[in-house]
Amino acid sequence: MNDHIVTAFSAELEQLSANILRMGGLVEVMVQDACDATVAGDGPRADLVVARDKQVDQLEADIEKAITEIIARRQPLARDLRAVLAALKISNELERVGDLSKNIARRARAVSQINRPSIFKGTLGMSKAVTTQLASVLDAYRNQDAALATRVWEGDDEVDHLYNTYFREVLEHMVEDPKMIGDGAHILFIAKNLERIGDHATNIAELTFFYVTGTYLNAAERPKLELPAGLKNNEAET
């Protein structure tokens, strides 16, 4: 459908979306690996995440350069313009997700001494929900599927809900056992990072919807969860 009179332009746009998907694939695996590495205390796997973040950064720089060139040389309009703008912003979002996964992976060695696997059930639950969101939104982008993008956008409250429950659970552990405070703090940050990754997936869903349909999803309509009681004072909504 991206048929242009200048075939090189079509090729450039295709290359652009291929690079976004490449970046998305990296980030998907990084989120998963970071969580698994933390739960298993798997240092080498965490290092792999950190190494992959460099690739993500490199891809982001490449994409930005390619986009500047496309805008300068082709002056895209309408759908092409949307494709280029969406790609630029999605690559930013993905780069942020990469950073957050790296942040999670960095904690893998710090929390590996926890002798209580039950506390990680929440981490695994959240990482599953978040990677599912990410995978779905990347599918939506690749298949140019506005309906799927909308579903991802609406599904973020599930991640929020998981975060709130997990937050309370970890707090309880910390109250019960002061030895857990150090590790608990790490886990809270991991949970927060995962929740942020969920938000980025939602943003990508909005951008994909814009790219495909040319209209905006109404941010006011999105179902939002209240913050848990213990969270209102010390956590600003980002």
Add this chain to the structure above:
Amino acid sequence: MPNKPLKSLLLNQLRRDVTILTGVFVAFLLWLSAVGALSWRSGLMSAAFVIGVGLVYNISSAVSLKASRAIDQSLSKRQAKRAADKARRQILEGFTQPALLLHKNKIEACNEPATRLFSLPAERSGLSIASLRDPDLLEAIEHVTRTGEALACEFNPPRRVTEAWLAELTALEPGKTSPRVLVTMFDQRSVRLAESARADFLANASHELRTPLTSISGFIETMKGPARKDMAAWPRFIDIMDEQVSHMRLLVSDLLSLSRIELNEHVPPTTESDLTLAIGETIEILTQMATSRNITLQGPSGTEAIPVVADANELKQVIGNLLGNALKYTADGGQITVEAGEAATMPDALVDASRRWAGAGRVILLNTENWTGRGAWVRILDNGPGIDETVLHRLGERFFRVDDSRGGPIEGTGLGLAIVKHIMARHQGGLGVESISGQGAAFSVWFPAPGE
């Protein structure tokens, strides 16, 4: 294209005709000039003109003939390519596992399982290989494209984080600069599950064996050390050690029978046995133990034979294990009842056996539904404390015990129900449990029965 040879034939004939006609016409003009009807000058000029026209026609038709041949050739080449593409796609569709054919950074063909695995869009012509997304897989594809070597790599398809897949990549034309790459993918999940189950089982089994062993070695140390002279305490120590040893013996024999049953779990029994007889024999063995604890053991009211398709020994083991559990968990002076019956179909047997108590917690722990004939069932109920509803679904797991929730030191290996479950799986039957907290629990099994 059937008109292709005809067209060139026609063109060739026309060329020959035009050449002959030109010759005849020129000869005619020359003859006119010779007889004096035309002046030599105008005759020669007309002849030259006619020759010119003939030549131009001839040359141009030769050129067009050549061009049309070239077009025909390229058309047939394109057709051949389309046929080859179609053949490749058909070959991929023939694979039962997901398979992809990649060419020049694009997904050239992709079968149905692969489409589902990567949730690719229905319109998938010209998709970039980046659509596959997994970095390990993409790296492997690039490597194979570059070097032409075959390669295998593990990857996780998106959204399937718990799954493990293995991709095998082969370059189809390894000499070329951009060869086609064939990717076939295999689900490794069952392999992984089996591996982790085995590891879990070993860990659990060694843990269970170590507990009594630790206790025994502790007593031995005490008897060698601080209590060396305290002969009065020795009999007590020895009693405890004896208890632990018999527990270990029990555990080992349970483990052995479990592994034996697992070994032939996929071979269903073919012999017929009598359910009533098996129940009677088992009750007889356990009666003494029951009366010593003042527990009433009530057998089924009917005495006629109930035929089932089952191995007689394993049938007795099932009833024995279930009765043994009931005895263990029923307080002194309690009541255990065994009921049995026949049903027209297996689903009827399931209902008769396991859906009796209104408002009870109920879990069907096992149900194999591939038996279409008649069924028979056994139900063993006690008036013990019942089982906590939240753990009902975990019954039948190896080494799972509800001791904590039921209270009191109750000995057992935690393998009894696991053995029952495996035997019932082999018999293509089922296992269910009902429980009302404080009032009792009922375990039931159902078997296929011979006859229509």
